[in-house]
Amino acid sequence: MRFKHTCSGLFRLPDRPGGFTTVLLCALLLLSFGTASAYAQETCCQDVRGNVDCSPDGVVDIGDLTALIDFLFISQASLCCPEEANLNADREVVVDIGDLTALIDYLFISQGSLLSCEGPSGSVVGYSTCKSLLEEKPQGDPPLDQDCIDYSYGENYTLTIKHINAGFNCCPVIAAEIDITDFTITINELDSVIEPCACLCLFDVDYEIANLPPGEYRLIVIEPYRPFGDDELDVVIDLRNPTSGTHCVYRSEYPWGDWFTGVTAHSTCKSQMLARPVSDPPSDQDCIDFSYSENYTLTIKHINAGFNCCPVIAAEIDVTDFTITINELDSLINPCECLCLFDVDYQITGLPPGEYRLIVIEPYKPSGDEELDLVIDLSAPTSGTHCVFRSQYPWETY
Numbered sequence: 001m002r003f004k005h006t007c008s009g010l011f012r013l014p015d016r017p018g019g020f021t022t023v024l025l026c027a028l029l030l031l032s033f034g035t036a037s038a039y040a041q042e043t044c045c046q047d048v049r050g051n052v053d054c055s056p057d058g059v060v061d062i063g064d065l066t067a068l069i070d071f072l073f074i075s076q077a078s079l080c081c082p083e084e085a086n087l088n089a090d091r092e093v094v095v096d097i098g099d100l101t102a103l104i105d106y107l108f109i110s111q112g113s114l115l116s117c118e119g120p121s122g123s124v125v126g127y128s129t130c131k132s133l134l135e136e137k138p139q140g141d142p143p144l145d146q147d148c149i150d151y152s153y154g155e156n157y158t159l160t161i162k163h164i165n166a167g168f169n170c171c172p173v174i175a176a177e178i179d180i181t182d183f184t185i186t187i188n189e190l191d192s193v194i195e196p197c198a199c200l201c202l203f204d205v206d207y208e209i210a211n212l213p214p215g216e217y218r219l220i221v222i223e224p225y226r227p228f229g230d231d232e233l234d235v236v237i238d239l240r241n242p243t244s245g246t247h248c249v250y251r252s253e254y255p256w257g258d259w260f261t262g263v264t265a266h267s268t269c270k271s272q273m274l275a276r277p278v279s280d281p282p283s284d285q286d287c288i289d290f291s292y293s294e295n296y297t298l299t300i301k302h303i304n305a306g307f308n309c310c311p312v313i314a315a316e317i318d319v320t321d322f323t324i325t326i327n328e329l330d331s332l333i334n335p336c337e338c339l340c341l342f343d344v345d346y347q348i349t350g351l352p353p354g355e356y357r358l359i360v361i362e363p364y365k366p367s368g369d370e371e372l373d374l375v376i377d378l379s380a381p382t383s384g385t386h387c388v389f390r391s392q393y394p395w396e397t398y
Contacts, residue, residue, distance in 0.1 A: 045083035045117035089213035122178030269340035
C-alpha cells in the first residue's frame with residue numbers, strides 16, 4: 001500500500017509522444033519491485049552518476065531506478081554507493097526525491113546528460129583579437145566602458161561564460177584559474193605574457209564550466225587591470241534551471257591602464273645652429289611628424305616649436321576618449337628676452353590602436369593662426385607629417 005501511494009502521489013509525469021505515462025511507469029516499477037540488487041563495487045563512484053545498483057557494466061537503466069525507489073520508499077536499505085545515487089550532486093551527498101526526479105528525467109523525458117563523478121571543471125576555450133584591431137565591433141557589442149559577463153546554462157550541466165571587454169596586455173597568452181567551491185565560482189584571470197607589449201587592450205574571453213550541478217551560484221571575476229575604485233565583476237546567478245543572462249559594470253578608464261607619456265628630447269635653439277637639419281621645413285611652417293610602431297608606441301616630433309630662448313621645455317600630456325592633448329609648457333628658470341624655434345620629441349607608450357585626435361597647445365601661437373589639431377589613424381603601424389603656417393616670429397625666415 002505504501003508503494004501504491006508513492007506512485008499515485010509522486011510520479012505525475014506529463015504524457016509525451018512516445019513517452020511514459022503515470023500508469024505505465026507505476027506498472028513497470030511494480031513489476032520490478034523485489035528484483036533490484038546491489039552489486040559490490042570496489043571503487044565507489046565512477047564515470048557518470050546513476051549506477052545506483054552498482055551493476056558491473058555501469059549502465060544506467062531501469063534497474064537503477066528500481067533500486068533508488070526501493071531505497072527511498074520501500075526497504076530503505078543502505079546504498080552500495082551513495083555518490084552514484086546522488087544524481088543532482090548535492091554538496092552534502094543527500095539522496096532524495098531530487099535525485100529520483102533527475103533519474104526519471106534522464107531515462108524517460110529529456111534523455112540528456114548525467115553529471116560526472118569527478119565534479120565540475122572550468123577552462124578558457126577561446127578569446128578574440130584585440131578589439132582595437134577589429135575593422136568592425138561585433139554586432140550588439142556593449143560600449144567599451146562596459147565590462148560584461150554573458151552566460152548560458154544548458155540541460156547538459158554546462159555553463160558557458162563570455163567575458164566581454166576584458167582588459168589584458170595587447171600581446172597576451174590569456175589564461176585563468178577557475179575554482180568552484182561552496183556554490184561560488186571564482187575566475188582569476190591571468191595575463192600570462194611571454195613578450196609583453198607596452199599597451200593594454202580589450203578582448204572577449206570565452207570560458208566553459210562542465211559538469212556543474214544546478215543551484216544558485218556567486219560568480220566572481222578577478223581582473224588583472226580593474227581600475228582602482230571601480231566595481232568588481234561579482235554577480236549571483238540562478239542555475240537551478242536552464243537559463244541565460246548578462247551582467248555589466250561601468251569602467252572608468254579605457255582600456256583600464258596608464259600610458260607612459262613625456263618629453264624625451266629637444267634640440268637647441270635653431271637660430272644658434274650652424275646649419276639647419278636636412279629636410280627641415282621652412283621656419284614659417286609649424287609641423288608635427290609622427291610614427292606609430294608595432295609595439296604600440298607613438299613618437300611625435302614637434303618641428304619648429306616656439307619657446308623662450310632659454311627654456312626648460314616640458315609638457316602636460318593627456319590621453320582621454322581617443323583624444324591626445326599635448327599642452328606645451330615654457331617652464332622658465334632664467335628666461336631670456338627672446339623667442340626661438342626648437343624641435344621637441346614626445347613619446348606615448350602603451351597606446352592602443354585606433355583613430356585619435358591630436359591637439360598641441362602652444363604657448364606662443366600667434367593670435368588668429370591655425371592650431372595644430374589633426375586626426376591620425378593609428379589602426380596599424382604608420383607615420384605621417386602635418387604642418388600649419390605661422391604668420392610671425394619666431395615663425396618667420398631668419
